[in-house]
Amino acid sequence: MVHFIPLPKLPSAEETAEVVLHLLFRLHGFPRDILSDRGPQFVARFWKAFCNLLRATVSLSSGHHPQTNGQTERLNQELETGLRCLASRNPSSWSKHVIWVEYAHNTLPCSSSGMSPFQCAYGYQPPLFPSLQREASVPSALDLVRRCHWIWTRQALLRNSARYKKAADRHRLPAPSYQSGHRVWLSTRDLPLRVESLAMVHEGSSHVPCQSTEAAVGKHIGPSLQSPATPRFIGGGPVYTVKKLLAVRLQGRGRQYLVDWEGYGPEERSWVSARNIMDLVLIQDFHRLHPEEPGPSGAGR
Structure with missing residues (x-):
């Protein structure tokens, strides 16, 4: 199950805490673990202290390895594809379409379980859009429902036709199983080291986990x-x-x-x-x- 929350800008650590408290934790309770990328709000001292007070562990994905949080990465692609289609004529209206991308994802059945995320979470399938053949005495209300129905149907077709997981897993191999104390080679390709070197490829062997x-x-x-x-x-x-x-x-x-x-x-x-x-x-x-x-x-x- 996903919750997409439109924000006007990249939030700070304190603003992120306010968002998850009011829009996520009140619905699902406090988490035991929070898995995120290494965005500035998630590596801030405020966020670490906030999670520690909630007794929630902080799990950060590895740099330049988005597969660590693969579910979120796939859903981001799904959201981006849906919004590109729905808001192509008026990009500034993207925030109005977020709820329908979320609703489509949560109400469509998953191939692995045969049930929708909504049904897995709450135990029943929510009502879907009824037939829109009847007329309404208020045309503006009818236009709104028809537009929402079209958005939901469009997103449902996109989601069913896009097999992100199969396409991604087809070219992947299981990752090695690392344990604390194992010695590994650490590539310096993505490390911003300030050293005088012409051909530094690896920084010797190190222990897992590594600390600066x-x-x-x-x-x-x-x-x-x-x-x-x-x-x-x-x-x-x-x-x-x-x-x-x-x-x-x-x-x-x-x-x-x-x-x-x-x-x-x-x-x-x-x-x-x-x-x-x-x-x-x-x-x-x-x-x-x-x-x-x-x-x-x-x-x-």
């Missing part, structure tokens, strides 16, 4: 979560710029600082352990301006 290394120069620290903006790469690891340290708090036996990141909005501010802040000048400057806050011995001098 931390590096720091000047007023930078390397958080463990990739951020939406493109980081600088120094020493093979991503480096992010700190705009300002806003606050400090005691956490266990150490301290954490609330970091305002350069190039990010307030929703991306996050608490970072003091040991991960490589440039101690940042901490010294903070305690010089806030001598009343708890800090290391002599930090304010």
Whole structure:
């Protein structure tokens, strides 16, 4: 079952959370796992914290490997094909046709189960469009229903004639079964490494899963979560710029600082352990301006 939600622009992580709360979770409950691509809203700190509070795990597809989330990719193609046909004369009206592409998909039977997604979810098949032979006393209402019926029929024909899964699987082989601890070759073709090399093909062997290394120069620290903006790469690891340290708090036996990141909005501010802040000048400057806050011995001098 799918839900297509038209949006005026690419939403931020906070806007995405609002959308799924009001339009998805209220219908189906909180999820146990959320599988998504690596869009900026899904790798943001806000989204990770939001899912963690809901006790939902975050699963991100591999870069340049859309097959990880194959169902969504096929449905995106189906939606794009339907909207191209339905809104070809007036492209700006695409958002009005989204509901009928969704309705057609959810009410048409699936070849694998013989039932529609609607029937699998709710236990019964919804009523389809009745015969439109009768006349109506309000012509505008009749025109609306006829237009909706045509859109639904057109999408049903497109969906039945397009065999996305068969066409995609015909040229695919089962993927290798990787386990944690296996050693693999990591291709650098799609990695934005800033290195002087004329023929670098692979970056040695690594363990699965892989994590980016931390590096720091000047007023930078390397958080463990990739951020939406493109980081600088120094020493093979991503480096992010700190705009300002806003606050400090005691956490266990150490301290954490609330970091305002350069190039990010307030929703991306996050608490970072003091040991991960490589440039101690940042901490010294903070305690010089806030001598009343708890800090290391002599930090304010």
